[in-house]
Amino acid sequence: MSHELSTRNEFIARHIGPSAAEERTMLERVGYDSLGALTASVIPSGIKGSSVLPAFEGLGEAEALAAIKAIALRNQEFKTYIGQGYYGTLTPAPILRNLLENPAWYTAYTPYQPEISQGRLEALLNFQTLVIDLTGLPIANASLLDEATAAAEAMTFCKRLSKNKSSERFFASKHCLPQTIDVLKTRAEPLGIEVVVGDEFEIEDASPFFGALLQYPAADGDIFDYTAVIDRFHSANALVAVAADLLALTLLTPPGEFGADVAIGTAQRFGVPLGFGGPHAAYFATRDTFKRDMPGRLVGLSIDRHGNPALRLAMQTREQHIRREKATSNICTAQVLLANIASMYAVYHGPEGLKRIATRVHKLTASFAQGLRTLGLTVEQTVFFDTVTVAVADAAPLHATAHDRGINLRVIDTTHIGVSLDESTTLDDVSELLSLFAGTKSAPELEGASDSWALPEASLRQSAILQHDVFNKHHSETELMRYLRKLADKDLALDRTMIPLGSCTMKLNAASEMIPITWSEFGNLHPFAPAEQAQGYQQLTHELEEMLCAATGYDAVSLQPNAGSQGEYAGLLAIRAYHLSRGDEQRDICLIPSSAHGTNPATASMVGMRVVVTACDSRGNVDIEDLRAKAVEHKDRLAALMITYPSTHGVFEEGIREICQIVHDNGGQVYIDGANMNAMVGLCAPGKFGGDVSHLNLHKTFCIPHGGGGPGVGPIGVKSHLAPFLPGHGHWEHKAGPVSAAPFGSASILPISWMYMKMMGGDGLTRASQMAILGANYIARRLEEHYPVLYTGSNGLVAHECILDLRPLKDSSGVTVDDVAKRLIDFGFHAPTMSFPVPGTLMIEPTESESLEELDRFCEAMIAIREEIRTLERGESDPQDNPLKNAPHTAAELVGEWTHPYSREQAVYPVRSLVDGKYWPPVGRVDNVYGDRNLVCACPSIEAYQDA
Structure with missing residues (x-):
């Protein structure tokens, strides 16, 4: 076959930003004639040649998609009723298209720079509000990794805060999800904590325990009244965490109202597919007294420098890993994208929509249970939400028949089978389930299914949920689409600009990879x-x-x-x-x-x-x-x-x-x-x-x-x-x-x-590493005459990132690393990593995905900012009223009364290229101290906004 007709993998060039000509320009600036020569100078001789990556050719995008489709088709899509903390759900199409598949949402970074993160911060505030309302506890974080690890965090949280200081034992109900108990044991053993699994209703003396974990509803489907149990643990100075199903909480009395100190769980069934286990957003809610000890991130309301409301990550010193070896958790991330899907699921459906979904799931389950009883089978639960345990003579043949029909039921033991229904379950599905359990008998009809009910009045929720405006105005697709667009427009993500964060490697997330x-x-x-x-x-x-x-x-x-x-x-x-x-x-x-x-x-x-x-x-x-x-x-x-x-x-x-x-x-x-x-x-x-x-x-x-x-x-x-x-x-x-x-x-x-x-293939992956190193050294060379490069190797080269030392600028001009970071927003850039690993520095990592044009645009912004700093050093600018101290500048400020000694043009168009595609930050510089002193971590009332 001629070369022109052979398959050609163009993906490597799609992923790696600089062209061959741009690569030569960059190498010339760094002082090398080839990538190989640069790499040879950067990689220490002692580890050269240690790579064992084979030189295999990569697949083209269409070939790779075809190959992974063939792999995907090897999975069998059964109708699944396993439950055990994982449920079928329906992801609303506008959320799928406008959030999950939208790079404005999925390529954004952690909102450490709040001025350019107001959209996703608002979505996370919605998530926290959702959790607060449903759990009945006054404060919740912006998500954790999964339900089991959230339970492990709750255990160490209870250990830290319980007044029963002498105890090293933690009680876990036998009704908890088995995978949760496993993860608890993993986390407990190195810390010298003994996890005791048992029946909470048989605990007469709770004094041996510093804390307890209960499941609500229980793993096998039961709904228990835990009030007396929790009182018993509290009387022994132990804290109680409850793992609760958020959908069930739209109907059931929330944990915060029957005495729980902590509520944890997963938001998976709020629109996030099963996905073979993840990712799914966990939640963690607790009492206000404990807010400074809560693991994970917390979004809170503050004000910007104009006095307007602005969101930020609140009390960041709470983040456990900042405490280093004194930490009880190393959590430094969340499940933001999944939490945002869950929050928008609640926004889209609203309180009545969520209750309708929960009511429908419960009624189908109650109807199924009644059908089982009609068949003469024993249903172990009398009070349940969506899960029942069925006693059978022999479970094995039933499971085998179910598999033949493309159905998965939960395996419990030889004489019991678990069945969990969910949002995706239909009346026809319930009929098929009853036919399965009927065997040779005739399956009962589902007459009156809409009237079936198994929740006593005493177990039902009395408090209202999701009364905030955001959950009651975006129920049409048009409104939700526009709301998601409005939030996305507030933020800076990779779809707009390079994000040059050192250590965080914000590179291309290609569409073909995401599909x-x-x-x-x-x-x-x-x-x-x-x-x-x-x-x-x-x-x-x-x-x-x-x-x-x-x-x-x-x-x-x-x-x-x-x-x-x-x-x-x-x-x-x-x-x-x-x-x-x-x-x-x-x-x-x-x-x-x-x-x-x-x-x-x-x-x-x-x-x-x-x-x-x-x-x-x-x-x-x-x-x-x-x-x-x-x-x-x-x-x-x-x-x-x-x-x-x-x-x-x-x-x-x-x-x-x-x-x-x-x-x-x-x-x-x-x-x-x-x-x-x-x-x-x-x-x-x-x-x-x-x-x-x-x-x-x-x-x-x-x-x-x-x-x-x-x-x-x-x-x-x-x-x-x-x-x-x-x-x-x-x-x-x-x-x-x-x-x-x-x-x-x-x-x-x-x-x-x-x-x-x-x-990418072996060659492409190697080239990506080389180009990442070239990009970092190019930026270091371009900026070293303006900002000292703090560390280099013995040959004067850096690896894939470089650290610029801004500390001398504070003495010479009064400008801090924060000022430079906020001024970069006016140029349309996310700041590099600030003050890590050295306070007062910026760590820059360009990755291999950014073109020379984008690298130069960033360098020119940094050089322009250095020139602004020089005017301060020369005494030509007001030390307090200058573009750096006032950055970032909003559109609202621009059209208001202008009292600054510098021009509007210098404030918002410091370089001419911005005229063609200006990013306007929605808020001015956020006041961190105000936000910590006036902590508001749920959707605030109109009065709270007015007070702010």
């Missing part, structure tokens, strides 16, 4: 469906694991951790379990460089390790001699080293092999944080230059989008000796259990990374 996640073959599978029905997922995960092993040099991978923080946790659990299996129970020291991200020491604390901090030298590298001294000092107790590579300072440390060897020589294991893997794929492999385990951020290097602050996926790769200790349900022989509720964590977004790696 498969909305396919029903991936979306409609229950995580606990029989394995034979998930052959497609098994192939997909196996192939992705193989590709990730090839990229990292590790021998095995677990995809279960559903965030980078969970990956860190799973990695240290594996190390801990390995030491325990060898009888090294005393190994509990974790060495962590002083520059490490706060999740590292927080994670070490969570697995019961004691953190010993090692020093860094003046160039930001690990001080090898200090590390050696501390490794030798603690050699009998050394468990691990946690180190980020390339370093947190954006440099390939040349002594990494020596560092790993020192730790190994003293009996420890090496955990290499994979947050900066985007600089290494195809160039060097942590599993080959000394790492024993690494977590990977699939939402960074491997193209899963950030979604405004989640979802994330944080799988771990391990060397073969740690493979037996990978997380998973039922893995208790080495005390390393599951770290998330579902066996494969956030399985439904794994196709994104599979598509990326398959389309």
Whole structure:
């Protein structure tokens, strides 16, 4: 075949921003004649050639989509009634199209810069309001990872706050979801907490417990009155958490009204598909007294510099990982995209619509239960919402017949079957279920189904829900579409501009990668469906694991951790379990460089390790001699080293092999944080230059989008000796259990990374790493005469990111890093990472996806800002009333009375290119202190807005 007619993969050029000509221009600026020569200078000689990534050719976009479609078709879409915390749901089409499939929503970053995040912050405030209203508790966070990990957070929360300080025991009801109990045990064991599973109604003396977890409704379907149980725990100074179904709470008395201290659960059934287990947004609500100890993020109302209402992440010092080794949680992410889907589901349906859905589900269940009784079968529950347990003579043949009919029922034991109905269940489905249980008998008719009811008056909710205006005005598709557009227009995401955040790798999330996640073959599978029905997922995960092993040099991978923080946790659990299996129970020291991200020491604390901090030298590298001294000092107790590579300072440390060897020589294991893997794929492999385990951020290097602050996926790769200790349900022989509720964590977004790696191929992945390094060095070269580049390698080069030192500017001009960050908004840019890892700096990571034009646009903005700072240094501008101190500037300010000594044009059009596509921030600079002093974390009343 001629070359012109051969298949050509154009995806690599679609993903990588700079053209060949632009690449040459960038190389010339950096001082190299080829990417290979630059890479050879950046990668230390000691780890060159460690990559084991094969040079395979990538697939074109159409080929890759066809290949993954064939994989998807291997999954079998049964009608599923398994329940167990996962339900069928109907995602409204306008939410699917205008939110989930809209890059304005899925490519946004965590809303740390509130002025450019007002849209998604409002959607998250709606989510918090939804949870507050339904749970009957006054404060809720902006989502957690899944129900089981939210329960684990509730356990440590109760431990921290309970007045029963002497207790190390936590009670978990036997009626809780089994996967939740498994994750509780995983989290509890390293902390010395004993999880006691039992019947809460048989507890006469609660004094041995610091806390308890109850399920409402219970896993088997029962709805219990927990008032007396909670009183009993409270009398023993124990706190009580209730895992509650949000849809059921539209009809049932909420936990906050019968005494619960905490309510947790999942928002999955509010429009988020099953997805083989995730991602799904969990929720966490509690009493106002405990708000400063609540895990996760919290959106609150504040004011901007004009006194107008503005939203922000409230009380960010609450975020546990900021407390480092004193933390009880390492959570630093959420499930924002999924929480926003759930919140818009509630906005679209409104309070009456949600109650209609819940009422319909319950009536179908009650009708089904009545039909079972007509058949002479025993239904174990008399009070239930959507789930019943059926007593049968022999469950096995019923399950077999169900499978033959394309139906999954919940397996309980040999004489009981569980059945859970949901929003997607129809009358015909109930008729088919009754026919299944009838066997050779005639199935009863469903006459009077609309009048069926099994909830006594005493269990019903009396309080109103969702009375806020936002839940009562967007019920037509037109209104919802416009509301979603209005919110999206307030925000900056990758669909508008480069997001140059260091460490966060905000790269292209290609449309072809995203398409498969909305396919029903991936979306409609229950995580606990029989394995034979998930052959497609098994192939997909196996192939992705193989590709990730090839990229990292590790021998095995677990995809279960559903965030980078969970990956860190799973990695240290594996190390801990390995030491325990060898009888090294005393190994509990974790060495962590002083520059490490706060999740590292927080994670070490969570697995019961004691953190010993090692020093860094003046160039930001690990001080090898200090590390050696501390490794030798603690050699009998050394468990691990946690180190980020390339370093947190954006440099390939040349002594990494020596560092790993020192730790190994003293009996420890090496955990290499994979947050900066985007600089290494195809160039060097942590599993080959000394790492024993690494977590990977699939939402960074491997193209899963950030979604405004989640979802994330944080799988771990391990060397073969740690493979037996990978997380998973039922893995208790080495005390390393599951770290998330579902066996494969956030399985439904794994196709994104599979598509990326398959389309890029080995050569494309390597080239992506090289171009990321080139982009960072290009920016460093362009800006170094204006802002000092804080750290470089011995050859004067950086890795995939660079740190600009703005600290001298505060003394010379009064300008802070915050001022520069806010001024960048006027230029239409999201700020780089601020004050991490060094206070008063900006860490910039361009990624490989940005064109030279966009890199130059950013550099020109930074240079223009430096010129504005020079006018302050020369005394030519007012030190308090200048474009930097007043940034960002809103359109409303522009048309009002102008009292500033600089022009309107300088404020909003500092460069002429902005005239063609100006982003207008909806609010001025947000007052953080005001927001923390006047905490409002739900949709405020009109009066609250007026007060603000």
